[in-house]
Amino acid sequence: MFIAPHLTFTTQAREAIEFYHRVFGGQLQIGTFAEWKAQDPTVEIDDAALDLLVYGTLKMDNGCVIEASDAGEPNQNVPGGEKPALGAIDVATTNDKLDELRAAFSALAEGGTVTAPLEEFGAGEHYGALVDRFGVTWNFAGTPAGKYLL
Numbered sequence: 168m169f170i171a172p173h174l175t176f177t178t179q180a181r182e183a184i185e186f187y188h189r190v191f192g193g194q195l196q197i198g199t200f201a202e203w204k205a206q207d208p209t210v211e212i213d214d215a216a217l218d219l220l221v222y223g224t225l226k227m228d229n230g231c232v233i234e235a236s237d238a239g240e241p242n243q244n245v246p247g248g249e250k251p252a253l254g255a256i257d258v259a260t261t262n263d264k265l266d267e268l269r270a271a272f273s274a275l276a277e278g279g280t281v282t283a284p285l286e287e288f289g290a291g292e293h294y295g296a297l298v299d300r301f302g303v304t305w306n307f308a309g310t311p312a313g314k315y316l317l
Contacts, residue, residue, distance in 0.1 A: 184223035193227035
């Protein structure tokens, strides 16, 4: 079984997934409600929501995946109907390459809030946490290679 975090936004999924693509690299695939409606004209979608994302998938070179989609504004008609709680997930990242960890932490911190600076806390391990500009909480752990399953 493969598990990937799926981040649900009101209207910022494209901006967020493209930002994460710039930070982490990899392959990005997106689909809009307009594309879905073009394939199935019977789908009821508000015109104002047509540019929102049905899905955004970022597959990083290391095999990790982040998914994102838009739920729309409370008054918009988008398929699915329900409005999930936004920002209800923490994303954990572990890396034994401290330079890569620091670069990602720094990039995600731009426009966000660092809640714990990325610092060494003993035995070569590092920890830091932040909330990015999209409200997603990220926990960073720098650990010696092979110490943990992640």
